[in-house]
Every structure is written in structure tokens, then in C-alpha cells.
Amino acid sequence: MGSKVKFGKKATGDFPGGRMAASLLRHPGVMGPLLGVPALVVFGQREGWMLPLVVAGALAVVLVAWGLKSPASLRNVVGYRVKGWSRRWFRYAPRWWFWMGRLGLSVTDEMTGWILRPRILKVRSTGCIDSLLLDLPLGVRADQVVEAIEDLRHAAKARRVSVRETEPGRVWVDFYTADPLRKTVALFPHPTRLRVQDLDNLILGYCEDGTPWRVKVVGRHIFVCGVTGAGKSSILWALLWALAPYIHAGLVVVHGIDPKGGMELEWGKELFERYECDDYDAMAELLEADADYLDDRTKLLRGKARTFTASRETPFVLIVIDELMQLTVLLPGTEGRRISARIDVALGRLLGKGRAPGYSVFATSLLVTKDVVTWRELFPTKIAMRLDNEAQVEMSLGEGARDRGAECDRIPESMPGVAYVLQEGRKEPVRVRASYVDDDQIRHMATTFGTHTAIHADAVTVPLINPNTVTGDLVEEGEAA
Numbered sequence: 001m002g003s004k005v006k007f008g009k010k011a012t013g014d015f016p017g018g019r020m021a022a023s024l025l026r027h028p029g030v031m032g033p034l035l036g037v038p039a040l041v042v043f044g045q046r047e048g049w050m051l052p053l054v055v056a057g058a059l060a061v062v063l064v065a066w067g068l069k070s071p072a073s074l075r076n077v078v079g080y081r082v083k084g085w086s087r088r089w090f091r092y093a094p095r096w097w098f099w100m101g102r103l104g105l106s107v108t109d110e111m112t113g114w115i116l117r118p119r120i121l122k123v124r125s126t127g128c129i130d131s132l133l134l135d136l137p138l139g140v141r142a143d144q145v146v147e148a149i150e151d152l153r154h155a156a157k158a159r160r161v162s163v164r165e166t167e168p169g170r171v172w173v174d175f176y177t178a179d180p181l182r183k184t185v186a187l188f189p190h191p192t193r194l195r196v197q198d199l200d201n202l203i204l205g206y207c208e209d210g211t212p213w214r215v216k217v218v219g220r221h222i223f224v225c226g227v228t229g230a231g232k233s234s235i236l237w238a239l240l241w242a243l244a245p246y247i248h249a250g251l252v253v254v255h256g257i258d259p260k261g262g263m264e265l266e267w268g269k270e271l272f273e274r275y276e277c278d279d280y281d282a283m284a285e286l287l288e289a290d291a292d293y294l295d296d297r298t299k300l301l302r303g304k305a306r307t308f309t310a311s312r313e314t315p316f317v318l319i320v321i322d323e324l325m326q327l328t329v330l331l332p333g334t335e336g337r338r339i340s341a342r343i344d345v346a347l348g349r350l351l352g353k354g355r356a357p358g359y360s361v362f363a364t365s366l367l368v369t370k371d372v373v374t375w376r377e378l379f380p381t382k383i384a385m386r387l388d389n390e391a392q393v394e395m396s397l398g399e400g401a402r403d404r405g406a407e408c409d410r411i412p413e414s415m416p417g418v419a420y421v422l423q424e425g426r427k428e429p430v431r432v433r434a435s436y437v438d439d440d441q442i443r444h445m446a447t448t449f450g451t452h453t454a455i456h457a458d459a460v461t462v463p464l465i466n467p468n469t470v471t472g473d474l475v476e477e478g479e480a481a
């Protein structure tokens, strides 16, 4: 009986070593350094080492000066490119052929008999991600790469892997090597000059790729869901932190409703122009009044502006409801049900109007079922934090979100403030973590920026608090710790 184990040359089967080496050598990313270093040595031996040393010294001085002036830009422009290059040629390229073969991501060309596998076109690296752009041969589909995610993660020993299809036949595979969200995210400093258009770009924390998590709030209703202790309030306070200078300048008005008896919003009540925490009837009235104002504003702006721009005459109004479930299903008795029905109608009126009038609702909830959030579909921005099961994830972020990577049911209890969000232009959910605003910082913000201190100067430049007077480490601009 012959042995099935092959040894020596036969063990590699039809492994096309020569073709692989040729394809590596054809690339300037490999050939440049491969030829450059010996050429430099030959030059040094023939012409003397003075010139190479002077050039190397000048380069070192430029890099040190650049690093001292702007470490972030040196890291982005030089550091990450060098890292991407070394990752490509020393980490991924040598293994890629084997990985693709093992994971069944190959096809055989009938005419030539060649085995075709996804080719690496580009590698981009940051502090925590290696992104590989792949060219897929005809016969290997993007969804086959998606199916191989778990195996790729295993092969690369990555923390997580995700796949993005950018155009037919091309996919980016992101290998998450480190987790920038593992540590609590500090607050971002307020800008020194307010610009109304920055309301579309408020920074609430960091994304998993280390970039700031930016949220558009004007014209976007936001719904946050998560089990108790998931950190819903950190998103609420991070948003109010980002809005605080605008509130102070009179460009934004916030109405707060805290049906949990003021346990949360009371801390920053000076930020709210209207605030209800005890009387459910008054909460319904507040929402109804806002829905009426919204109708009036729609008439006021009709024919004048199709997109809303906040001003002191027509400020952007944010209605914050901390724990919607308390209002929609938990109010007791007949009177409670009557108030819930009024709240439901008022919310429907607020959520149903387009983005033009400058009113947005920000609501949090423990549960995301239809009876709790009747108007779930009317919240364009959904933020899903730690949840109990996959069904809740699908209800929060939509069908298929769990399969595309929104693993809310796997967020550990030890990481409050972590969430998955859907961002414009991306099918795949993005993992983020909100900045943490502690009680002292909330009090400091409320007293500094509260509505009673609102200024009405002509210039939209406002005196801001010095971010260094608030506690917490300020994280370097552009990338998480």
C-alpha cells in the first residue's frame, strides 16, 4: 500500500515558485530597496561615504524636525506608508498564495491550466488596521471572500476582519490588528472658533480604525439602544459636550425629557431650554408644543430654504429623550396609556417631517421592539450598543447587520460606550466608542455653557472653556490611543 504523504519536491505539488518570485520581483516596491541598497554600497565604496552620510544626516534632521512640529502628520504621511510597505512585502505577500489556496479562493483557467487567486493591489496601514485591496479573478466573488472572514482572521491572527466591496471585482479586506477602543476615550477639546457647518461633523469619540467618530445631527434623528450599563448616557453627554458651545452661542436649543425622574439629565439641566423629569403630562405637552413649532417653522421656511442652516433667529432644536420605553409602554393605568398615545402621535409628527425645519430627536431605549419604538424606521441614525441577542441587533441596525459585522451581542460588559453604527456610504457597520464625560465634567459644562449664560454677540466666536481645565487625558488629534 503506497503512502499518501509526499516528501521533498513532490510535497509542494504544482507550486509555481518561479512565477511567484517573478511577480514579486516585477514590483518596484520590492525591486527598489533590493537594488537600491547594493547600489548605495557600491557607490560608497567607489566614491567615498561622505555624500551618502550627508544625505542620510539631512534626511534624519528633516524627519526629526517634522516629528517635533507635527508628529501626527509625520506618522500619517511617512510612518504609515513605511508600515504599509513592510506589511505588504514581509507579512502578507509571502503567505498570500498559500492562504488563498487553503481557503478555496482560487479558480483554474481552463485554457492555460493556471491557478488564479486574488491579487494584492495595495496595502494601507494605520496604527490598528492593515487594509488590503484585492483584485478578484473571474470566478471568485466578493461574497466568497466574506465567507472566508473567520479563516482569514485565523490565518492573520487578527482581532477582527471585515470585507468591503468598492467596485465589481475589487474588495478591501481590513485586518484589525490592535483595538484602539479598549481604553476609555477622553473628551475632544472644543473648537476655538465655531462654524455652523461643523454641526454636521460633531465628534463623539473614536472609530475602530482610530479616526474620530463624526456624527451629523442637524436633520438626522438619532436612536440609541443598549442594555442597562451599555453606556447610552455617554453618547448623550458626548453629543451635548460637542453641542455645548453652540448652545452657549444661541445657535442650538435643547429640550430634555428624562422620564426616569431626572436621574440622568438633571446633571446638566442648565443646558436645556425646556426640561421635564417628573410630570408625564408635561412631557407629552412639550413634545406636542415642539411638533406645533415645527409646523410653524416649516411654514416660515417654505419657499425660502430647502436645507436648514442654524442661526440665532432659527436655532437648531434638539429634543433629547432619555429612555423612550418609559414613555411608550411603561406609563401605568388608563391615563398613562392616554399620555403614551399622545406622545406617540407627537413623536410621529416630529420624526415624519423632513430634514429642512431644523428639529431633531435624540432618543435612547433599552429595547428596540416595535411596541417600544413605534417609529423605529423614522430614525435615520441608529446606534446599537451592547445588546442581548442577535435579533435585537437586526431590529436596531436592519436586516443582515449582524452578518455584516455588528456584533453588539458580543460587546463585553467591561467596554461600556462601545457601539456599532451605520455610516453614510458604507454597508458595513462601524465599531465606535463614545468619549466618557464624568459627573464633574457634566457639571462644569452645564454651568459654563448653560442657557442662562447664553451670549448674544454679533460674531459667532465665543469664549470657550480651556479644555485643559477639564479632567481626562486629551487624545492626540486624528487617532485613538
Ligand SMILES: Nc1ncnc2c1ncn2[C@@H]1O[C@H](COP(=O)(O)OP(=O)(O)OP(=O)(O)O)[C@@H](O)[C@H]1O
Residues within 6 Å of the ligand: 184, 185, 226, 227, 228, 229, 230, 231, 232, 233, 234, 366, 416, 417, 418, 433, 434, 435, 436
Ligand atoms: N464611553 C464610556 N467609556 C467608559 N466608561 C463608560 C462609558 N459610558 C459609560 N461608562 C461606564 O459605564 C457605566 C454605565 O453606563 P451608563 O449609565 O451610561 O449606561 P446606560 O446604558 O445609560 O445604563 P442605564 O440604561 O442603566 O441608564 C457608567 O457608570 C460608566 O462608569
